[in-house]
Amino acid sequence: MNIWNYPARSRRSKHWALRSTNGRNAVSPRPNGTAHPYVDTAHRAALMYSFATTLIAVFIELSGWPSAVNFIAANTIVFMFAVTIGNYTRLGLREETDNQMRNPPTTMRFVLVALVCR
Structure with missing residues (x-):
């Protein structure tokens, strides 16, 4: 009895999903056992931004600004x-x-514009 659904060499292979004996997903309510695309994007962005923050720290250390x-x-x-x-x-x-630019809330309009203009 295999309780871990871990398909080899698939796009979803990095998402572990615990399955119950009846085949329903016991961890996530999504039927295919994957995270929502924006949760996946948040994970990827956090990894990329952590590296970028490390580079910014190095650049600041070498900076001549006050x-x-x-x-x-x-x-x-x-x-x-x-x-x-x-x-x-x-x-x-x-x-x-699945598209944050389609109908952004009014509170996020400034942030979205700032990110585009950055």
């Missing part, structure tokens, strides 16, 4: 990263859309 300017610039970027990951997670948990 410490206050470096501090404000770095925290602004990290804040935008956190808001973006939070928005991806929110969209994934709600499972309302």
Whole structure:
């Protein structure tokens, strides 16, 4: 009796899903055992942004700007990263859309414009 659904060499192979004996998914309510696309995007963005934040720390260390300017610039970027990951997670948990630009809430319009103009 195999309780782990782990298909080899498939697109969903990185998503572990515990299956019960009747074949229903015991971990996630999604029938195919995968995360919502925006939850997957949030995971990927968090990994990429963590690497980018490490590079920003190195660049700030080598920067000739005053410490206050470096501090404000770095925290602004990290804040935008956190808001973006939070928005991806929110969209994934709600499972309302697969395209955040289709109908963005009014509270996120500023953030979306700032991300595009960045």
